[in-house]
Amino acid sequence: MPSLENEYISGLQRAYESGEFVVTAEIGPPMSSNASHVEKSADVLRGVVHAANVTDNQTSIVRMSSLAASYIGLTRGVETILQMTCRDRNRIAIQSDLLGAYALGLRNLLCLSGDHQSLGNHPQSKNVFDLDSIQLIKAVADMKNHSIFINGKKGKNMPKFFIGTTTNPFADPRELQIIRLKKKIEAGAQFVQTQAIYDVDSFESWMSEVRSLGLHNEVYIQAGILVNKSLRSMEMTKKVSGMSxxxxxxxxxxxxxxxEEEGITIALEIIDRLRKIEGLSGIHIMAVGWEKIVPTIIERAGLMPTFDSNHSD
Amino acid sequence: MIVAEQKPIEEIVQSIKPYKKLLIAACGTCVTVCMTGGEKEAIELCTLLELVSELEGIQIRVKTIERQCDREFFVDFEEDIEWADAVLSMGCGVGVQFFAELYPGKHIVPALNTKFFGVTRDVGYWTEFCQGCGECLLEKTGGVCPVARCSKSLFNGPCGGSSDGRCEINPDIECAWQIIYDRLKAQNRLDLLLETLPPRDWSSSRDGGPRSLRKSSVYLEVD
Structure with missing residues (x-):
């Protein structure tokens, strides 16, 4: 646990800044209040990844809060990336959660719009989206850089998160998605994770556009990797919107x-090609429903980090 | 216009079955245009209700109140309203409420579910265009409202979920940001989208509580 009085830079940020090829994975909170589920997920990833995203009611299915699970992961020795969507909270709740998360020692934040609630298990729920993800990034950056809340009022001991977001190299229309990436960077995003990459050729062409705009020098770009255990899993993945x-x-x-072996081999081949792409700072591994394979993937890819997982200064 | 659809007939029957004399009040404006609560639909509904065994013996009158959101159009129907035990209003949510406010002693039963502000896209097909959020953004978004037409009301471009110009929640829904992009690109005005729009002040919308509007110049004219 980091000392709460000290402002420390997250291990993830230090890894990026020192030029390491960053590897992150995911902790999916359970559909229960079972802390040991999160602890087990954290144990698999401890010492294996630089940090782990903790998803925020992903696909709009009710799960343990990302904030609580991020904290549990942290106490288990895994640096976590708190995911925060705009779907379920208005600006009051968002800012309140940011204050609380920082007080608990969380330092990395991933800002997202969030999947629409109609895709999940409570499609009857109200639609919030008081802010969009770009406005959320700006709000977090304003807290950090100007010590102000969204209403412009000064605050004390404001959170200083390492700010991340996502981008989808395959979503339409590409020109507008690139404009959006630029706006996210201007708003204060420091790292960006992409949608899962299967089509490396298409991703290379996207990266070349990103490089021509110099965006890779303004934000750390992490390519998403999804590991499929079976044909069925891959076919299901293909059905997800925005996936190619x-x-x-x-x-x-x-x-x-x-x-299973073919799924691992495909992931490793993709990782191998991605590592050669100029301007890419790391990978983010998603092994939905097959989390225990993540250390194997990282090991076989030769990406086992050499860092000390104790990230407090 | 305000777009509405008729409630399930069973729900209407449950509401009106205690009554023997029913006035069905069509409305001559939006709900006539969207073919839901106009005179034609009122007559059809009357015919249908007369066939329902639970309502045996009911007497029904059908009248069209040209605008159920405007007091002056009720004047000609005083006698019909007085006669009826209850009124089945085929107006939108505004019409039903105004009717009930004008005749607080009378049970005014809604016949419709009011859906949205929209346009006629095709014969018998309407889509939502406006939510009446109180601060129009259309000048910045190529005349397409992201508040009403993006499923997430995003202000700064699309989420990553749309594909082939369709929304992630339903392929029948067009991605508003795809339309905005296509239109501004065709007009060579894509630079408009480089601006990051700040968090919206939702107090001008319903979030600021029920709204009202006074136009002071009108009072001056009346004086």
Whole structure:
């Protein structure tokens, strides 16, 4: 646990700044109040990743709060990245949670719009979106850089989060998505995680556009990797909106006698190609429903970090 | 216009079955245009209700009050309203409430579910364009409202969930930001989207409580 009085820079930020190839993964909070579930997920990732995203009611399904699970992960020795969506909280709740999260020692924040509630298990719920993700990034940056709340009033001991966000290299229209990425950087985003990459050619072309605009010098870019355990898992992934999977990979899975191994091999091949792309600062591994494979992937990719997982100064 | 649809007939029957004399009040404005609560639909509903066994013996009159949101249009119907045990209003939510306010002793039953402010897209097909949020943004977004037409009311471009110009929540819904982008690009005005719009002041919307509007110049004219 870091000393709460001290302002410390997160281990994730230090890793980026020191030029390490950053590796993060995910902790998916349970659909229960069971803390040991989070502890077990954290134990798998401790010493293996620089930090772990803790999802915020992902796909609009009610789970343990990201804030609580991020704290549990932290106490278990894994630096966490608090995900915060604009779907469920107005600006009062968002700022309140930011104050609380920082007080608990959380230092990394990932700002998202959030999946629409109609996709989840409470489609009857009210739609908040008081802020959008860019306005959220700006609000967090204003807290950090100007010690002000969204209403412009000065605050004391304001949180100084390392600010992240997401981008989708495959979403339409690309020109507008790039404009949005620029706006997120201007608003104060320091690192950005991409949608899962399967189509590396297409991602390379996106990165080349990003480089031509110099954006890779303004924000750390982390490519998303999704590890599929089976053909079915890959087919389900393909159905997710904004996801692009080449048919060739689906065919490889279909024809494989050992789909688990094929899934790992595909992920490793993608990681290998991604690491050669100029301007990429790290990868973010998502192994939805197969979290225990993450250390294997990182090990086999030769990306085991050499850092000391105790991130307090 | 205000777009509405008729409530399920069972729900209407449950509300009106205690009564013997029913006035069905059509409305001549928006709900006539969206073919839900006009005179034609009122006559159809009357015919249908007369066939319902639970309502046997009910007497029904059908009248069209040209605008149920305006006091002066009620004057000609005093006798019908007096006659009726209850009124089945085919006005929108505004019409039903205003009717009930004008005749507080009378049970005014809503016949419709009021849906949204929208346009006729095709025969019998309407889509939402406006939420009446109180501070119009259309000048900055190519004449397409992200508050009403983006599922997440995003102000600074699309989420990552749209594909082929369709919204992540339903492929029948167009992505508002795709339309905004296409329109501004065609007009060579994409630079408008470089500006980051700040958090919206929602107090001008319903979030500031029920709204009212006074136009002072009108009072001057009356004086």
């Amino acid at each position: 999977i080449p048919d060739e990979l689906i065919e490889r899975m279909r024809n494989s006698e050992n789909q």
